[in-house]
Amino acid sequence: MRDNGLSPLYYTGNHGLLNISYQSRTDSRTSNLEIEFLIGDITPSNYPELSLSEIRNNKTAIRYSYQRLAPNVMEHGKLFLGGKWETQFAYYIHNQFENSSMNNFFINTLNLSGSLSYPLKTNEQKYLMIFQADLPIVAFIVRPSYAYIKPKGFLDHSQPDIQKLMNSIEVSSFDRFSGMSTGVSFEYRLKNNHSLRIGYNWEYWNHQNSNPLKSATHGIMLQTMFNL
């Protein structure tokens, strides 16, 4: 991550992640609601031995996606297309800074969403390989233009709270906010109809304002799916 509102340096590190989701899946559609908590420490990537800096990074994300089957596209696999709504709130604290130690952002995106699921069979074991990709189209962003500084109108005493919040929202599209989320996973269905899934996710996004913020995440995911 590089958030020029906080530091010009490129920060990297490992995080722990907990994801709880509810998925509804039929032959013709899938929908998924999930909440995700992420916490970890990141340090300057290039010269960690020179710096005592460390950022505690916390993020919560809520996502809802709905996809319908695109007919007659593949012989064996299934292509689902739809949309995804994602909202994420992050705040991070720099251990070496004083007035500017805290930073935060709130980003709400509407995405085009697609997934390919493809059955695989090895040694009589059946797997489902799923490739998914999301592309943000519109983003609603509340991100202070400088670290720990009130965004315009956000804390203006003379305005009601809701109005302050509304004034702070920036609506962006590809010109100022771009990104992509993609991943591949293998799902193994157990005899009791529950499933195990292992996957890899990659997410990148880029917000361009006077202090550009770029963030990329690689995630390895182990999931237990209960058939309700």
Add this chain to the structure above:
Amino acid sequence: MRIIFAISITILIPLFMACEKLMIEKDPDNSPENNFELLWNIIDRNYSFFEYKNINWDSIKHIYQPKINDSMTNRQLFDVMSDMLFELRDGHVNLYWGTERSKNWDWYSDYPANFNYNLLEANYINKETGSIGPFQTASLDSIGYIYCGTFAERIRESEIDIIIDNFQDMKGIIIDVRNNTGGYSVNGTIIASRFADSMRLASYTLYKTGPGHGDFSQPQPNYISPEGEKQFLKPVVVLTNRRTFSAANDFVLTMTSLPGVKVIGDKTGGGGGTPYDYELLNGWRCRFPRTQTLSPDKFNVEKGIPPFIHVNMNVQDEIRGMDTIIERAINYLKRSFSESV
């Protein structure tokens, strides 16, 4: 077909990872040139007083950049960078290298001290003195005296409430913030709220909103309102000198928005911008202001707040054990009290 599909999908992942290296470029090499360039750019994009102080930052770069080379030591680099930052003439601008810190003392070093703590301790705060939190208090001939030499620690609201309660019968109060070089701005708000009669506009803050030297938000108003168990609404004098700086400067500004409050002493040291931190490739840190503070009538307080009555310490008074500024404040408050009766 299935194997081809699986392989093609798994090839996409390394491809994305490769793209990421293009999308988020790595930091440049940790060289003196790159650190100098980074520091200059950080200041250029974020420092808030270029226009107010009429500083040509480009020409300063032309002076100091030729002194940078790849073979220089850290000590040499630190000295050149510190000299460059010194050009900003700002007490809120620092460069940190481990425990070492570059500073600018111009805001008080060329002016009279106007403060003698030994004298204060010997002849004022020792009489019926009290110490509550960071405050030292005394009763000086029916005038309450509060010395607050620092805002480095957050004060408790109960501490100032006790003092206000103790001083309810006084004819007036002196709040001495000489040599208070700041700390938590909220301390000033907590103290001032005990002297506020109603909600009043205390100051405006301008926030940097872009990389241009003149990119600022509209002035954001800051208000002061009555808080605490009791208010003290009789005449109040705030004592200042050139070492009254930063959060203490903000406190003086807030107090001047209240009726019945006068400032006596020397002009404050200023420091109206809130300092923020940044870091360099080599792990060094710099700190500098990214806001501006204006009085309710839009006067920029970066270079200090002039007193209502300018008084310097008199050497002869000091020899006699008297603090000229405190004595002047006592006389002013007694006169104000007698005129109001």
